[in-house]
Amino acid sequence: MSAFGAALTKDLRLLARDRVGLVFLTLAPIVVITVAGLSLAALYGGASAPVVPLVDEDGGWVGRGVRERLASEGAIRVRQVATRDAARALVVGKSAGAALVVPSGTSDAIADGRTARLVVLSDPVRTVDVTTVRAVVQEVRHGLETAARERANDELAAARERTEAARSALEHSGADLRQQLDALTDRLDAARREAARRRTSLRAALAANAARRVAAARARLVDALTPLRGFLQELTTKRAAFDAWMADVRKQAGRFADRVPPPPEPPVVPPAVAELTRTDPETLATRIIGGDAGPPDLPPLPDVDAAIPRLPALDVPSLPTLPSAPLPGTLDVEETSVTGAPARFNTFDQNVPGFSVTFLLLGVLLGVSLGLLDERDWGTLERVRATPLSLPVLLGAKLAARFTVGIVQMVLLFVVGWLAFDVSLGPAPWALLLPTTGIVFAGTAFGLVVAGLTPSREAVLPIGSIAILTMAAVGGCWWPIDLEPDWMRRLALAFPTTWAMEAYNDLMIRRWGAGAVVGATAVLVAYGLLYLMIGLALFRRRVSR
Amino acid sequence: MSIYGRRVPPLVAVEDLVKRYDARAALAGVTLAVEPGEVVALLGPNGAGKSTMLGVLATLLPFDAGRVTIAGHALPAEGGAARRALGLVPQQIALYPTLSARENLRFFARALGCTGRATTRAVDEALETAGLGARADEPVARLSGGMRRRLNLACGILHRPRVVLLDEPVVGVDPQSRERIFDAVAELARDGAAVLYSTHQMEEAERVCRRAVLLDRGRVVGEGTPATLVARLGITPTLHLHTARPLPTGWLDGIPAAEVTRTSGCEAAVGVRELAAIPAVLSAVLRAGGDVVDMTLERPSLADAFFALTGRALRDDESTSA
Numbered sequence: 001m002s003a004f005g006a007a008l009t010k011d012l013r014l015l016a017r018d019r020v021g022l023v024f025l026t027l028a029p030i031v032v033i034t035v036a037g038l039s040l041a042a043l044y045g046g047a048s049a050p051v052v053p054l055v056d057e058d059g060g061w062v063g064r065g066v067r068e069r070l071a072s073e074g075a076i077r078v079r080q081v082a083t084r085d086a087a088r089a090l091v092v093g094k095s096a097g098a099a100l101v102v103p104s105g106t107s108d109a110i111a112d113g114r115t116a117r118l119v120v121l122s123d124p125v126r127t128v129d130v131t132t133v134r135a136v137v138q139e140v141r142h143g144l145e146t147a148a149r150e151r152a153n154d155e156l157a158a159a160r161e162r163t164e165a166a167r168s169a170l171e172h173s174g175a176d177l178r179q180q181l182d183a184l185t186d187r188l189d190a191a192r193r194e195a196a197r198r199r200t201s202l203r204a205a206l207a208a209n210a211a212r213r214v215a216a217a218r219a220r221l222v223d224a225l226t227p228l229r230g231f232l233q234e235l236t237t238k239r240a241a242f243d244a245w246m247a248d249v250r251k252q253a254g255r256f257a258d259r260v261p262p263p264p265e266p267p268v269v270p271p272a273v274a275e276l277t278r279t280d281p282e283t284l285a286t287r288i289i290g291g292d293a294g295p296p297d298l299p300p301l302p303d304v305d306a307a308i309p310r311l312p313a314l315d316v317p318s319l320p321t322l323p324s325a326p327l328p329g330t331l332d333v334e335e336t337s338v339t340g341a342p343a344r345f346n347t348f349d350q351n352v353p354g355f356s357v358t359f360l361l362l363g364v365l366l367g368v369s370l371g372l373l374d375e376r377d378w379g380t381l382e383r384v385r386a387t388p389l390s391l392p393v394l395l396g397a398k399l400a401a402r403f404t405v406g407i408v409q410m411v412l413l414f415v416v417g418w419l420a421f422d423v424s425l426g427p428a429p430w431a432l433l434l435p436t437t438g439i440v441f442a443g444t445a446f447g448l449v450v451a452g453l454t455p456s457r458e459a460v461l462p463i464g465s466i467a468i469l470t471m472a473a474v475g476g477c478w479w480p481i482d483l484e485p486d487w488m489r490r491l492a493l494a495f496p497t498t499w500a501m502e503a504y505n506d507l508m509i510r511r512w513g514a515g516a517v518v519g520a521t522a523v524l525v526a527y528g529l530l531y532l533m534i535g536l537a538l539f540r541r542r543v544s545r
Numbered sequence: 546m547s548i549y550g551r552r553v554p555p556l557v558a559v560e561d562l563v564k565r566y567d568a569r570a571a572l573a574g575v576t577l578a579v580e581p582g583e584v585v586a587l588l589g590p591n592g593a594g595k596s597t598m599l600g601v602l603a604t605l606l607p608f609d610a611g612r613v614t615i616a617g618h619a620l621p622a623e624g625g626a627a628r629r630a631l632g633l634v635p636q637q638i639a640l641y642p643t644l645s646a647r648e649n650l651r652f653f654a655r656a657l658g659c660t661g662r663a664t665t666r667a668v669d670e671a672l673e674t675a676g677l678g679a680r681a682d683e684p685v686a687r688l689s690g691g692m693r694r695r696l697n698l699a700c701g702i703l704h705r706p707r708v709v710l711l712d713e714p715v716v717g718v719d720p721q722s723r724e725r726i727f728d729a730v731a732e733l734a735r736d737g738a739a740v741l742y743s744t745h746q747m748e749e750a751e752r753v754c755r756r757a758v759l760l761d762r763g764r765v766v767g768e769g770t771p772a773t774l775v776a777r778l779g780i781t782p783t784l785h786l787h788t789a790r791p792l793p794t795g796w797l798d799g800i801p802a803a804e805v806t807r808t809s810g811c812e813a814a815v816g817v818r819e820l821a822a823i824p825a826v827l828s829a830v831l832r833a834g835g836d837v838v839d840m841t842l843e844r845p846s847l848a849d850a851f852f853a854l855t856g857r858a859l860r861d862d863e864s865t866s867a
Binding site for chain 1: 603604605625628629631633635637638639640641642653656657658700701710
């Protein structure tokens with residue numbers, strides 16, 4: 001155990017005296033934690049609000065509502081601009097990640113129940129800003145639609161209340177009417193029963209009276225028909241006697257019978273009159289007057305003393321007025337990329353250049369600095385300095401070698417990204433060489449700075465790692481730079497990684513041409529030249545000690 | 546006194562050279578010269594200023610005062626021309642470990658100004674000189690220490706420089722490699738190069754160098770051939786005697802050219818100012834009844850001169866950056 005204790009003590013002492021290692025154990029993670037924490041603050045709501053240009057072409061209640069709601073929205077800062085073109089220019093110029101346009105006629109369309117659209121002009125690279133704006137716009141849209149619905153609901157509720165009251169009044173009137181009608185029915189029933197009773201008694205009286213009248217009439221008829229019957233019977237007898245006389249005449253006329261003029265035709269007894277002679281007088285009286293008195297004429301309806309009630313004055317309420325406006329229309333959101341590229345992009349379009357730049361920096365920065373420290377440790381640097389080969393030439397050759405390797409590395413990574421992850425190489429793939437050349441040059445030259453600053457290989461790792469991690473993280477290699485707060489984005493301009501990523505985003509995501517990255521490439525080259533001068537000065541000072 | 550009055554100008558000429566690190570003077574007015582064909586040892590304890598001197602001569606370090614010329618080119622103004630005449634062989638094996646011997650040689654040949662066929666010829670000759678023809682295409686990391694040391698020398702001299710600066714060129718090598726390196730240095734001198742040979746090994750310096758310059762605390766404390774230095778310091782040879790019996794006190798009285806410097810039992814050390822006095826010393830031993838069992842004569846060496854000039858105190862605390 002004592003040997004183990006001695007070995008343990010020894011190792012702890014070695015660790016305690018390895019100051020660079022101790023710094024690396026603590027400072028590097030602290031730096032990364034700080035950078036990552038500050039950079040990713042937006043994910044947890046801690047970032048500064050993005051500026052959102054707002055164009056109110058509508059001028060109506062929707063535009064007003066959008067303005068008011070956005071003004072109270074903490075997640076964004078609204079900047080009102082006059083025209084859609086001005087808003088587009090702000091997004092294209094990268095002053096804003098997204099702009100919101102309330103198109104003309106939006107309020108009217110909503111009011112008419114039609115569908116209207118809010119227009120989001122977006123920069124596809126500024127995903128975080130765009131996402132924030134999308135969310136805010138959706139909230140605003142939701143709020144406006146909710147307000148419109150609430151307003152419609154209020155109107156419907158009022159109409160429903162009025163309808164309810166009218167129905168209640170109508171029911172009340174109906175009940176009154178029904179009550180009065182019931183009373184009227186009762187009274188009519190009573191009247192009907194009284195009328196029936198009277199009708200029955202009247203009918204009996206009428207029947208008796210009729211029987212008497214029939215009997216009297218029958219008697220008078222028999223009396224009246226008796227002479228007629230006697231006449232008709234005599235007529236018949238006399239006619240038969242005439243016919244017999246005539247026949248006798250003719251018989252006596254002999255051959256002159258045909259000269260005997262026909263006797264005048266006796267009057268023809270109408271059959272009905274003849275019938276009277278054959279029919280029994282009683283039967284005839286019954287036929288003429290009726291066997292009985294027959295149904296008497298109905299007496300007039302009894303006079304119902306209760307007058308038919310007048311209909312009650314129904315309290316019919318005025319019908320509720322339906323809401324004059326139709327139900328509100330819907331409000332959609334239409335997103336348009338100002339660059340002409342798709343609004344949503346392949347995430348590898350961000351990750352391939354980002355991590356390629358990170359590993360490029362690891363390669364060239366550590367390669368250059370460790371390579372120079374190797375030369376120093378091997379003694380070859382001093383030896384070469386004693387040759388006609390000048391220090392700038394020596395360093396230039398080393399940087400050129402690393403530069404070449406860096407270019408090849410980047411080209412390979414982009415080719416792999418294109419083949420394996422279908423990354424966009426933009427409208428002019430060759431243009432990717434512009435920022436690639438710039439960042440490789442800047443990274444290579446920065447390696448010289450690190451070599452000039454670090455006294456040993458042991459110091460390169462922490463210093464180089466911290467520098468690389470910071471530049472990569474802050475520069476937007478690992479996540480969209482608009483996640484970072486404003487001050488960090490401004491700080492990021494001091495890092496070449498920021499310019500490189502901006503250029504790659506311009507080419508691969510915004511799908512712009514080579515002209516868009518000339519400026520960023522120039523900045524990268526300028527950084528490279530600056531690093532080169534600083535690195536040369538530092539390195540000269542270090543090697544001349 | 547100026548050294549520029551000589552008929553043949555030295556290839557390395559340093560006059561009143563001063564180099565300071567902050568307030569401390571690593572070189573405090575050093576003057577020396579190395580003639581063509583001459584191998585000069587640069588000696589001194591740690592911190593004496595040897596490395597600084599080589600750094601200045603190799604144009605690697607600026608200096609604060611004095612005049613330095615390399616092959617007639619004044620530093621620092623004509624550093625580029627001076628470097629073309631220089632061959633530096635650092636103490637550290639300054640080679641690219643993953644490159645082969647041939648690749649190292651080719652690179653240094655090109656760096657030293659060789660072009661075209663001259664490069665190939667210089668590389669082949671260097672491989673021959675270093676005895677590495679059979680291992681020329683192996684990575685340096687696979688070569689033995691002696692091979693690397695020989696290659697280290699070859700890389701510094703393959704362009705036949707007029708001035709060669711050697712810093713401990715045989716540290717840690719086997720005797721065969723050492724001899725090969727000594728031969729190469731001798732050949733350089735024969736070809737007219739001026740060789741400044743920095744070493745801690747006095748025997749090595751005496752073996753290789755015609756002259757020595759002793760530095761201590763940034764100053765030249767001695768210069769000349771080993772014999773001259775010894776003579777100038779008055780250091781006498783020592784006769785070590787081992788007798789059968791202890792010698793009595795005063796046994797050497799009467800011999801003025803010799804004196805007893807140490808006695809211990811049957812052993813005695815006698816300083817002899819003139820070698821001609823040795824027979825008289827031996828006669829005195831016989832007279833004193835001390836039969837000589839063994840006897841050795843220790844001539845004064847460069848090391849004696851070194852210690853005489855620099856002392857025997859440790860210099861560890863003065864060695865930084867010098």
